[in-house]
Amino acid sequence: MKKNNKPSLIITSDLHLRDDQPICRTDNFWETQLQKIIWLNQLQNNYDSIPIVCAGDIFHKAKPSPKLLALAIEYLPHMYVIPGNHDLPNHTMNSFHECGLNVLITAGKSTIVNSTNQNSIILQSLRPTISLDGLPYGIENDSLKPKKTNGNTTSILLLHVYNYLEKPKWIDKGTSYNSILKKYPNFGIVITGDNHDSFYKKMGERWIINPGCFTRQRLDEKEYEPSVYLYYTHNNTVERVKISTEKDTFTDIHVSEYKDKNERIDLFVESLKQTKDISLSFEDNLKRFIAKNKLNEKTIDKLWGIVHE
């Protein structure tokens, strides 16, 4: 295999661009995510502007601020995208016209791949050509077929469904990669978003590629290496490209603060329990407090449970 062959496609997912600072990060996260976007631009430029596909969740929230939208419009490279759950108001396509991703598409900065209402998109500039199909989050169609083309075409399907290589991170969540490949037999490559852990796997001549998250936004991702992928049509190979990360940009202070808060509540509850003779006035006060604050039954039960324990 020749090493310096040019890739045909850049594959990414789960960018989760956001306005706010992730609670676990100590750096200027706004600046960090901008630097990653600039890096993605450079990567694309290094390969003569080959197409980029994204398997959903460009934005962390469905309605990003005008400031974040402006950043995305100015700096994001053009991408072929499907809507992920985070891109969609209430996680459905019903209000797609209200979401930030639709602004990006309307501005011509991204192209939606939605096979529920359009034919495969053929990337003509590539030889062999690539056909793109995609389904928005929450929509399934296992009889989906790529459009017939003359000649050699690699057919790619973009999905935003949780799948995994060996076992799920959470019990009962998602499905294994091979069941996805079996469910969509008409495609040579299935690219999935949603699972933030990166993996890729070949089954026969077919690939599943799950790029994973683009930046680290949670404490349990501290040691994680965000990646994008390159696909080479001429020899049907995939290459993982790790995105460089910063050291010492994480804090777990919020975890200890949370523990502190819980400990304080525990202490308070203990002190209530240890009060042997709760005066009538205390109980009366509590009754008044409950009446005044319209607490739900569960909370009321808990409060009386603590007092009478």
Ligand SMILES: [Mn+2]
């Ligand atoms: Mn996601």
